[in-house]
Amino acid sequence: EAQVTQNPRYLITVTGKKLTVTCSQNMNxxxxxxxxxxxGLGLRQIYYSMNVEVTxxxxxxxxxxxxxxxxxxxxxxxxxxxxxxxxxxxxxxxLSRPKDTQYFGPGTRLTVL
Amino acid sequence: xxxxxxxxxxxxxxxxxSLELRCNxxxxxxxxxxxxxxxxxxxxxxxxxxxxxxxxVQGIKGFEAExxxxxxxxxxxxxxxxxxxxxxxxCAVGEGGADGLTFGKGTHLIIQP
Numbered sequence: 001e002a003q004v005t006q007n008p009r010y011l012i013t014v015t016g017k018k019l020t021v022t023c024s025q026n027m028n029x030x031x032x033x034x035x036x037x038x039x040g041l042g043l044r045q046i047y048y049s050m051n052v053e054v055t056x057x058x059x060x061x062x063x064x065x066x067x068x069x070x071x072x073x074x075x076x077x078x079x080x081x082x083x084x085x086x087x088x089x090x091x092x093x094x095l096s097r098p099k100d101t102q103y104f105g106p107g108t109r110l111t112v113l
Numbered sequence: 114x115x116x117x118x119x120x121x122x123x124x125x126x127x128x129x130x131s132l133e134l135r136c137n138x139x140x141x142x143x144x145x146x147x148x149x150x151x152x153x154x155x156x157x158x159x160x161x162x163x164x165x166x167x168x169x170v171q172g173i174k175g176f177e178a179e180x181x182x183x184x185x186x187x188x189x190x191x192x193x194x195x196x197x198x199x200x201x202x203x204c205a206v207g208e209g210g211a212d213g214l215t216f217g218k219g220t221h222l223i224i225q226p
Binding site: 004033035040041042043044045048058059090092098099101102104105106107 | 145149154155156157158159162164203205207213214216217218219
């Protein structure tokens with residue numbers, strides 16, 4: 001089944017404790033992206049990747065890192081999480097461009113205390 | 114910069130009634146336009162998209178949307194809603210480049226029995 005998977009689905013952590021949210025897709029998509037969703041703000045893009053070893057900042061990249069060492073994986077790294085990063089995070093992938101149909105993962109709900 | 118406005122935060126519709134969700138965008142050229150649906154606890158799913166050509170676009174689950182350049186609008190419609198249509202609906206715009214989509218803040222659809 002074609003899908004985007006994220007792990008973990010739920011995470012509660014404390015300020016400053018490094019964490020990684022994994023994202024994997026099995027559709028051989030070149031384009032992958034991370035969004036955060038906050039009440040009243042909709043979805044905002046954090047980082048995106050056009051292909052392996054090619055990443056770039058989205059609209060809200062501060063406090064986040066990403067890497068794209070393999071085509072299928074695009075982990076989101078929070079080196080020193082803060083409470084304002086409490087949010088619902090979505091990974092998405094598409095064939096080659098954002099205008100292609102994007103497939104979204106189920107989301108990761110992160111709480112930073 | 115492109116932007117998307119969904120004027121209605123919440124909409125309540127009776128089951129079987131027609132539905133129209135509004136979306137207005139700000140963009141210089143002809144944008145790529147999308148409607149996504151997010152069911153409770155789920156990721157986003159593409160309902161339909163417009164790139165060019167026929168301004169009336171058919172999507173999944175009986176939805177359609179009409180692109181009106183003169184009004185900078187891309188409203189979503191359904192002739193008869195079902196209880197399972199209760200969800201959050203997002204309009205999004207893209208310009209075809211590497212940057213991700215710009216999402217509206219969403220409209221929460223409530224279906225009354």
